[in-house]
Amino acid sequence: MIDTLLHMALVLAMPPLLLGVIGKTKAAFAGRVGAPLLQPYYDLSRLMRKGVVISDATTWIFRAGPVATLAAALFAALLVPFGKHPSPLSFEGDMILFAYLFALGRFFTAVAALDTGSAFEGMGAAREVTFSCLAEPALFFALITLTRLSGSMSLTPMLNQVSFSVWIATGASLILLLAGLFVVLLAENCRIPFDDPNTHLELTMIHEVMVLDHSGPYLGCILYGASLKLFLLGALFVNIAVPFASGNAYLDWGLFALSMLLLAVAIGVVESVMARLRLIRVPQLLVAALILTAFSLVLVVR
Amino acid sequence: MLFDMMRDPAVLVLGAITLAGCSGFPGLLLRHGPLGQHLAAAAALLSSLLALPSLVYLLVTGQKASFILNWNLPFGPCEIALDPLSLFFLIPIFLVYPAGSLYALGYWPAASRGGSSRSVTFFYGLLAFAMALVVLARNGALFMMAWELMALSGYFLLVTEHREPQVRSAGTVYLVASHLGGAALLVLFASLRGVTGSFELPARGSLLLSQGMAALLFLAAVAGFGSKAGIMPLHLWLPSAHANAPSHVSALLSGVMLKIGIYGLLRVISFFPHPPLWWGALLTAAGLASALMGISIAAAQKDIKRLLAYSSIENLGIVCAGIGVFMLGRGSGDPRLAYLGLAAALFHLLNHAIFKPLLFFCAGSLMHATGTRELDRMGGLAHRMPWTAFFSLCGALAICGLPPFNGFASEMLLYLGFFGEARAGNPYLALGAPVLALVGGVALISFVKLYGIAFLGAPRTGLAARGHEAPFAMLAPMSLLAGLALLGGLFPQLFMSVVNPPLLALDPSSAGRTALPVSPAWFAVAGGSVILLALALFLALRVRGGAAPAPSAPTWGCGYLRPAASMQYTGSSFGYLFGSLAAPLIRLRVGRGGIEGVAPAPARLRYAPEETLLQRLVLPGLSVAGVACAFLRRLQHGEVQIYILYVFVTLICLMLWVH
Numbered sequence A: 001m002i003d004t005l006l007h008m009a010l011v012l013a014m015p016p017l018l019l020g021v022i023g024k025t026k027a028a029f030a031g032r033v034g035a036p037l038l039q040p041y042y043d044l045s046r047l048m049r050k051g052v053v054i055s056d057a058t059t060w061i062f063r064a065g066p067v068a069t070l071a072a073a074l075f076a077a078l079l080v081p082f083g084k085h086p087s088p089l090s091f092e093g094d095m096i097l098f099a100y101l102f103a104l105g106r107f108f109t110a111v112a113a114l115d116t117g118s119a120f121e122g123m124g125a126a127r128e129v130t131f132s133c134l135a136e137p138a139l140f141f142a143l144i145t146l147t148r149l150s151g152s153m154s155l156t157p158m159l160n161q162v163s164f165s166v167w168i169a170t171g172a173s174l175i176l177l178l179a180g181l182f183v184v185l186l187a188e189n190c191r192i193p194f195d196d197p198n199t200h201l202e203l204t205m206i207h208e209v210m211v212l213d214h215s216g217p218y219l220g221c222i223l224y225g226a227s228l229k230l231f232l233l234g235a236l237f238v239n240i241a242v243p244f245a246s247g248n249a250y251l252d253w254g255l256f257a258l259s260m261l262l263l264a265v266a267i268g269v270v271e272s273v274m275a276r277l278r279l280i281r282v283p284q285l286l287v288a289a290l291i292l293t294a295f296s297l298v299l300v301v302r
Numbered sequence B: 001m002l003f004d005m006m007r008d009p010a011v012l013v014l015g016a017i018t019l020a021g022c023s024g025f026p027g028l029l030l031r032h033g034p035l036g037q038h039l040a041a042a043a044a045l046l047s048s049l050l051a052l053p054s055l056v057y058l059l060v061t062g063q064k065a066s067f068i069l070n071w072n073l074p075f076g077p078c079e080i081a082l083d084p085l086s087l088f089f090l091i092p093i094f095l096v097y098p099a100g101s102l103y104a105l106g107y108w109p110a111a112s113r114g115g116s117s118r119s120v121t122f123f124y125g126l127l128a129f130a131m132a133l134v135v136l137a138r139n140g141a142l143f144m145m146a147w148e149l150m151a152l153s154g155y156f157l158l159v160t161e162h163r164e165p166q167v168r169s170a171g172t173v174y175l176v177a178s179h180l181g182g183a184a185l186l187v188l189f190a191s192l193r194g195v196t197g198s199f200e201l202p203a204r205g206s207l208l209l210s211q212g213m214a215a216l217l218f219l220a221a222v223a224g225f226g227s228k229a230g231i232m233p234l235h236l237w238l239p240s241a242h243a244n245a246p247s248h249v250s251a252l253l254s255g256v257m258l259k260i261g262i263y264g265l266l267r268v269i270s271f272f273p274h275p276p277l278w279w280g281a282l283l284t285a286a287g288l289a290s291a292l293m294g295i296s297i298a299a300a301q302k303d304i305k306r307l308l309a310y311s312s313i314e315n316l317g318i319v320c321a322g323i324g325v326f327m328l329g330r331g332s333g334d335p336r337l338a339y340l341g342l343a344a345a346l347f348h349l350l351n352h353a354i355f356k357p358l359l360f361f362c363a364g365s366l367m368h369a370t371g372t373r374e375l376d377r378m379g380g381l382a383h384r385m386p387w388t389a390f391f392s393l394c395g396a397l398a399i400c401g402l403p404p405f406n407g408f409a410s411e412m413l414l415y416l417g418f419f420g421e422a423r424a425g426n427p428y429l430a431l432g433a434p435v436l437a438l439v440g441g442v443a444l445i446s447f448v449k450l451y452g453i454a455f456l457g458a459p460r461t462g463l464a465a466r467g468h469e470a471p472f473a474m475l476a477p478m479s480l481l482a483g484l485a486l487l488g489g490l491f492p493q494l495f496m497s498v499v500n501p502p503l504l505a506l507d508p509s510s511a512g513r514t515a516l517p518v519s520p521a522w523f524a525v526a527g528g529s530v531i532l533l534a535l536a537l538f539l540a541l542r543v544r545g546g547a548a549p550a551p552s553a554p555t556w557g558c559g560y561l562r563p564a565a566s567m568q569y570t571g572s573s574f575g576y577l578f579g580s581l582a583a584p585l586i587r588l589r590v591g592r593g594g595i596e597g598v599a600p601a602p603a604r605l606r607y608a609p610e611e612t613l614l615q616r617l618v619l620p621g622l623s624v625a626g627v628a629c630a631f632l633r634r635l636q637h638g639e640v641q642i643y644i645l646y647v648f649v650t651l652i653c654l655m656l657w658v659h
Helices: A002-013 A015-030 A039-049 A060-076 A094-115 A119-150 A155-160 A164-188 A216-241 A249-273 A279-301 B002-006 B009-022 B025-029 B035-061 B084-107 B115-136 B140-158 B165-196 B211-229 B238-244 B247-271 B277-299 B304-331 B335-370 B386-399 B406-421 B427-455 B472-490 B492-506 B521-544 B571-581 B612-628 B630-635 B640-658
Strands: B065-069 B078-082 B586-592 B605-611
Touching (some): A002 A249, A015 A216, A015 A249, A039 A216, A060 A094, A060 A216, A060 B521, A094 A119, A094 A155, A094 A216, A094 B386, A094 B406, A094 B521, A119 A155, A119 A164, A119 A279, A119 B406, A119 B427, A119 B571, A155 A216, A164 A216, A164 A249, A216 A249, A279 B427, B009 B035, B009 B115, B025 B035, B025 B115, B035 B084, B035 B115, B035 B492, B078 B084, B078 B115, B078 B140, B084 B115, B084 B247, B084 B335, B084 B472, B084 B492, B115 B247, B165 B211, B165 B238, B211 B247, B211 B277, B211 B304, B238 B247, B238 B304, B247 B304, B247 B335, B247 B492, B277 B304, B277 B427, B277 B571, B304 B335, B304 B406, B304 B427, B335 B386, B335 B406, B335 B472, B386 B406, B386 B427, B386 B472, B406 B427, B406 B472, B406 B492, B427 B571, B472 B492, B472 B521, B571 B586, B571 B605, B586 B612, B605 B612, B612 B630
Antiparallel strands (some): B586 B605
């Protein structure tokens, strides 16, 4: 019960912090002080208080988009285990639901973008759906490898089973898998080198350009939903990358939160030392990630 | 006596089938006015009301019935039978046929379409009758006759608008392809007659043959039934045929007729007690290739009905892959895999018979409203046709396999089958999961495009700006199908209860595992909570916004002061990025008009997606064949009396040969 409550509390409270940590890391690399760590929370509370301007070309889909995306992500949050604790909901095949809930969110984000009738938002929607369809198979390859390693078809046993001894036995495969997952994580969350959340040139953007016309609480939903997606895919990554479990429940929660913050720092470092890829290179990198995860499967089969 | 017969559900089903076949006759006699069409629609609804409850009752109680027709043709006893497999395939017929008949009242009304509506109504009923007869026939000769009746009534429906040259050529391609497939079936039934000594179809698992003979029968069945089901590379006739037929006809062709091919395949497979493993491998590979290639080509289409037709190839590919997985599971002695593969195939087949007709009806409403099939000329129609837009959204979500709709439930079963194989010694089959994920991703591109470009944004042309909502007769069947799509996603066990009987009949080893491997309650929990959560958030934001409507302003033009509707992303531009990645499958021919100088004159841009397989391989091959066979044209000169002579001479030769 306490685990479930803590799970919910983390889902609701922690995701924006990751964005703050990434921002702070990038500022440190650039030699700036940067925005406060809690800036994303201030942004959210400000957006929630603001009014809305709606484009006159739109229909109800435009308002439903952010809301449906957030609802799907919130339900997906119940399926992922955090730090060796079982997730609140777990059943055979829940990893497929997990992946498809994000696809549902993508559908709604993309149609809400098309609803505005703006050329740029249409462009962003086309890029988002095209690149994601390459990221999806990489995620499934990773899930197959995990299924083979753990012998189970549900996220909780699949991820919680990855222990130190599993790492010793199949370390090479897990490293490839993590490399592939990290690329998927960056691509799905529109981080550099795939997309730059801070750019001001609409022509080159992917995710941010899709939400140009959203404002007020709807933009808040999008911002929180995006950070939640980063948090969930990050949790997937961290559960594999950190095979330790102390046995003490509270220590494990702390370890999980700390690993998530470290992951955010790592993303910040990547964003600081890399440049955005040319759009034409994005599919190539995604295919590379796909092949990495496929290799991880080959290595565990042998 | 008569009353007792009427209480027999099997007789009710036969009565409904007969009623469907006769539904168009009054229309042929009543030359004027819409009465004939209304009578046909009423007959269709009545036949469905008779048939559907009886079908479900027969399936759930596990009853069978068989009847011997008294005929004096030299093909042995003519048996028709209702077994679980036949009953299951009758359900799509009696779901789509009445829905399409009702839809036709608004879409193809006798009042404005005149004579063509009479023939469409007549052949629509006849097609439903012929398909039902194919499913019931247990005699090879009767099967072929019903098959031919089905193919020909499909042809006459397809060439309804025969004044258009492209409709005529699509019809010709369909007719040729369907007879090539028919030739393969003749080989199949003739060889069966050769080995069993009778035209009666063998019972399940009763055909013990040598490897070579079994392979011949199987390959003939794959060629004949696979071409009807549109499995790649036998699909070439399908896109133009489904695109050029009237929409309610496309719905019946795509939603039901393709499945009759799958029925034939399943029926033939059921003859063999121990099908070899490579059959399953062949079907799985062909199915997955078909799914991936079909949806990739769909993503580049700009014609809304061609897009839907290619997506049918994808969905039938998934069904075919499921059947292949079933055979692999049976062959390797893995009942779990066999169960999941077949359950996914049959469930997805039922689902496709719901959401594909729904989407074809939506496409029909769009054409009804705008008079064009080109996505790039539409836009902003959700304002003018909100109900059609809503039902299309349901159909698009369902066909992408997204929760909480029925497509997700059936694809989930196939995923579970693939994932379970990851634990096997040789996890080759697990590779199906990423392929299916890729197919799902590309389906998302196709249907975001279809929905977003047609219904959202600003109207791109005057046609779209003047669009209007469809009448009630068209909306009612759409709402029914959309409701079923949601029902199947939230409560898959309802659909599984009609899927399980044919599954048990085909694979008795699955007895005892007729429950889903994942508790069906999870579908209801997940789907229900996502819907409720979204509604709650939506309402909360609405309430917070207060009673006053939110201020509206034009879409932000990124600093450009005079944005115009023609500047929006079009369907062609939306699919272009993916099309450039899928270049080996599809060639995008983009013709640009000359844009020269500082102040260029108005220019045009032409976008035409071409299927590489068709353009590079098949058409050159066909033209070579055409030149090589030119001498045969002398036989065909249009003089009917000489044609009759041909028939007579052939008959004499055959009689001499037999003696």
